[in-house]
Each structure stands twice: as C-alpha cells, then as structure tokens.
Amino acid sequence: MTADDTAPRRTTRQREAVREALSASEEFVSAQSLHQSLRTGGSTVGLATVYRALAALAEDGEADALQSGGEVLYRACTPTHHHHLICRSCGRTVELEAAAVERWAGRVAAEHGFVELEHTVDIFGLCAECAAER
Amino acid sequence: MTADDTAPRRTTRQREAVREALSASEEFVSAQSLHQSLRTGGSTVGLATVYRALAALAEDGEADALQSGGEVLYRACTPTHHHHLICRSCGRTVELEAAAVERWAGRVAAEHGFVELEHTVDIFGLCAECAAER
DNA sequence: ACCGAGATTGACAATCGTTCTCAACAAGCC
DNA sequence: GGCTTGTTGAGAACGATTGTCAATCTCGGT
DSSP states (O other): SSSOOOOOOOHHHHHHHHHHHHHHHHOOOHHHHHHHHHHHHTTTOOHHHHHHHHHHHHHTEEEEEEEETEEEEEEEEEEOOOOOEEETTTTTTEEEOOOOHHHHHHHHHHHTTEEEEEEEEEEEEEEEEHHOOO | SSSSSOOOOOOHHHHHHHHHHHHHOSEEEEHHHHHHHHHTTTOOOHHHHHHHHHHHHHTTTTTEEEEEEEEEEEEOOOOOEEEEEEEEOOOEEEEEEOHHHHHHHHHHHHEEEEEEEEEEEEEEEHHHHHHTTT
C-alpha cells in the first residue's frame, strides 16, 4: 500500500490563482474569504475548488493550516518547519523557529514510546498595538 | 462591562451527568458521542444541553478541549495547566507538564510584545503498542 | 415547606463550514 | 489533432454546532 501514489498534480489556472491569492495575504485566511477575494478580483473559481486547492497546498507543505473557531485557516509559509505567534485581534502573525521545543517534543514523546510525531504549537495573544488600544 | 459577569451556574441533574460521563472517559470524546453514551445509559439529556454543559466545563477549567478533524473533543482534566501527547491510533492520552515550554512561550511572546497569552501545544503520534502493530 | 424569578432544558429548526456528485472541461502525452 | 484522465463548478448533501422558545426546575427569600 505504500506503493506509488504518484500525485499526478496538474497545474491549472485556478490552482495558480489560489496559490497567488494565498501568498498575497500576510495573515491566515479561511477558504471562504479567500474564495471571496478571488471572486471580487474577477476570477470565477468555485468554492469547492478553493477548498481542494488549499488542501493540496497544505499537503505539499506550501501552506500552513490551523483550526480556529470552527474553521480552518491557511497561510502561505516558508518550507521549513515552524510555529506561530498570532494576534487574536488583528491577525498579525509571527513565524517562530523553536528548535528547543522540537527537541522537547521529541524527547517527551520518546519517553512514552511514541513515534511518527506531529505537533501543533501555536501561541495566541494580543500584539503590542492591539493591547494598547484597551 | 468588564463588570462581574457572575456566572449564576446552577447545579442540575443534566450537568452532573455530563460531568460524570466525561470523568468516566479516559480519553477525548466528542459532544456527540458523549450524548450517545448518556442516552444509551438511560439518561434523557438533550444534545444541545450536552454541548452547553461541555462548554461550561471547559470554561471553568474542568475540561480540556481540542479540535480534531472538524469536531471538538473534550476530556476531564487536572486543574493545573498542561498539554497532551495523544496516540493517533488508539486515542491514549498522556498529560504533560511543560514548564520549559511555558517559559519559552512567554519569552518569545514577550519579545514580540504580545500579551494575554493562550497557547495550544499538542503532540500527536503513535504509541508504542500501536506502532508495533505495523 | 411554599413562592416566585429566572436560569436551564429539550426538541427541532437554522446555520455554517466543508465535502460530495457528476456532467462539462482542459492538461499533458501520443 | 485526438485521447486519457485529472480538474472544475454549481448545487445538493452532510455533519457539527448554535439558536429558538415554551415548559421545567433551582434556589433564595419568606
């Protein structure tokens, strides 16, 4: 079963459009809002296509996905593994490199005999500016 | 408005039932399945009530909530702050104390001027047993 | 123990994000 | 150019969660 599930991924106008729209966004966006943007921008992509394209992008490591309040948010990302510091109010995002945390995760998991790890480490908060507005 | 939103939380038969059912479960469960269990167990609680009770429990820190595959899972937890190491296959859960990670999170967030932190640190993997079965 | 105010409940409708279906379409390969 | 087959788009379908609202139950006061 580990056979070649050769992903015959074709490059289409729609997929490129989604990729670009995602890169253009500085912060996490939902599939829905990305679809809106594309429509507003003149494209005619379907909602389902946006969902599929985003899922593919995330699978290929070209985008990060995180769940927040019932919906999945996507954001173009650097290919290296990293985590996020996100402002709850304005959405500003900071990518974090956390070798120390990676090591910690690997160590505690190993202590309990776990393998094939995968983890989510996201920090939410209020950025300086948004905090000042309170 | 930051006034005392005194939670006039009344203790009712249903809420207690949910609390018990949750404590009885060793692993993360969805509101839906918990509702099933309760019904099967003879209780007549409504689905909406289970949702409300779980939300209240999570808010009071008596339960941990985490999103997994489109749904929210709950689990009774120790009152101290902690994180989880979860087996993707059998659902086994290990509570982790991670002072080091807490400090790290606080530090990097502070470096970027973030306040009012809140974070999710969950590690998924395969426990020793499940891994052996491959 | 009895009352009354108001929080809580439960059945069902409504919502919302996401996935599925399927005929029409287009990328890549000969 | 033609063929094969992944891809698209519109709308239906779906599943989880939340809202609605009259009936019910808790709890503080008496």
